Amino acid sequence: MSEKAPALPFSSYQKFVVIIIALLQFTIVLDFMILSPLGDILMKALSMTTKQFGSVVSAYAFSAGISGFLAAGFADKYDRKKLLLFFYVGFIAGTLFCGLANTYESLLVARILTGIFGGVIGSISMAIITDIFSLQQRGRVMSFVQMAFAGSQILGIPIGLLLADKFSWHATFFMVVILAIVIGAAIVLKLQPLTEHLKLQTNSNPLQHLWGTIKKRDYRTGYLATAMLSMGGFMLMPFTSAFIVNNVHIAQSELPIIFLFTGISSIIIMPVIGKLSDKIDKFKLFAIGSIVACVMIVIYTNLTPVPIWQVIIVNVILFMGIMSRMVPATALNSAIPDMSDRGAYMSVNSSLQQVAGGLAAVFAGLVVVQTTKTGPIEHFDTLGYVMVGFILICLYLVYRVSELLKKREATKTN
Numbered sequence: 001m002s003e004k005a006p007a008l009p010f011s012s013y014q015k016f017v018v019i020i021i022a023l024l025q026f027t028i029v030l031d032f033m034i035l036s037p038l039g040d041i042l043m044k045a046l047s048m049t050t051k052q053f054g055s056v057v058s059a060y061a062f063s064a065g066i067s068g069f070l071a072a073g074f075a076d077k078y079d080r081k082k083l084l085l086f087f088y089v090g091f092i093a094g095t096l097f098c099g100l101a102n103t104y105e106s107l108l109v110a111r112i113l114t115g116i117f118g119g120v121i122g123s124i125s126m127a128i129i130t131d132i133f134s135l136q137q138r139g140r141v142m143s144f145v146q147m148a149f150a151g152s153q154i155l156g157i158p159i160g161l162l163l164a165d166k167f168s169w170h171a172t173f174f175m176v177v178i179l180a181i182v183i184g185a186a187i188v189l190k191l192q193p194l195t196e197h198l199k200l201q202t203n204s205n206p207l208q209h210l211w212g213t214i215k216k217r218d219y220r221t222g223y224l225a226t227a228m229l230s231m232g233g234f235m236l237m238p239f240t241s242a243f244i245v246n247n248v249h250i251a252q253s254e255l256p257i258i259f260l261f262t263g264i265s266s267i268i269i270m271p272v273i274g275k276l277s278d279k280i281d282k283f284k285l286f287a288i289g290s291i292v293a294c295v296m297i298v299i300y301t302n303l304t305p306v307p308i309w310q311v312i313i314v315n316v317i318l319f320m321g322i323m324s325r326m327v328p329a330t331a332l333n334s335a336i337p338d339m340s341d342r343g344a345y346m347s348v349n350s351s352l353q354q355v356a357g358g359l360a361a362v363f364a365g366l367v368v369v370q371t372t373k374t375g376p377i378e379h380f381d382t383l384g385y386v387m388v389g390f391i392l393i394c395l396y397l398v399y400r401v402s403e404l405l406k407k408r409e410a411t412k413t414n
Contacts, residue, residue: 010137017191018141020191021128027176027179029156032118033156033157034156034160037240038164039239039242040245042056042169045169047104048104050239050368050369057237057238060115060358061359061361062354062358064120065356066116066351068354069348081194083124084124085187087117091114093113095114095176099170115354120350122346122353126330140274140275141274142334143270157259213337213345219336221400223348223349225329225398225400227356229329230356231390232360232387232390232394233326234356234357234360236301247377248304248311250311257308273328277328277331281402282328283398283399285328286325286332286398290325294392296321298385298388299314301381301383301384332401336401367383367386
């Protein structure tokens, strides 16, 4: 937590873990993120209202949140590799069913199934990262893992949109399934079992372990910070493509260009943010990112018809602010739990993240209105102002997390 911490090098196996977790997260992020750029296509193809599309987005989040909470008590009871594979196989099956869906109702059910399994994977991945990497390494690790987000922008979303345009939107989900099968095979063959945490377990049953994780005061601060981070992050996402197409008047065929440039800029910026997060105070970096995000959100949600290059610039700077928040906040939050509680803490944390994101999507679907299939998205600016409010609340909560960890570090030193 000092101002300048030494940059510890990665071993060859640690490098493999970073790569495989980043690729795994790429499929999880893409499966979720692709819904936003496909939003305009899906609403037209399946005759969905904005409220129904908000339900499709939130269905994944709510089911992921519930499954993450239920799995929390068991998360520290098994080899993390086996647990990861179990839920990843379920995620692949759910994504396959998304590709096979042909009605609003069937897609809704498929998203629920995908969320049940996919929602737990992030917490297991975070527990694995926390087991293998020190806090002084996690800023760089998180920057690489968060590059999965950028990768989805550069490769996943543009390719997915091209497949949707050339074949159908179903093909986008089939692409995710094929990639996920390859990554799953690599995990089976190369990832080592992770069982050190089992040596620290007591004989308490899963429900007792879950309750013990929830009732700790320090942990609750981290949970609240995560919930606010998620609420502020997911509110605009479901309707960005519809807003750009119908309000800013950018053609559907030009959306891949916006995502491509945003992703390329993220690939360049993320390693810099990761290194900064390991060298300077993580909260200071988070605060700077929050200020940038607030300013750009207000600009973005009030855009009128403008050339595509202006949309790209606004989008790039906005995501710079968002990533400058996500990396240090995630690294700080990962340092809160004890080793014996990491799986359970990460599961509850992921659960709250998903539920908060789901609530944000539902709220967004109720606020914005589109009276016709080609009409403008109304009240999008209102969402922007609400999102700024959540970012400011989150700023205070992450400050509390940072101070908590500094006090803990000072106690250990003394």
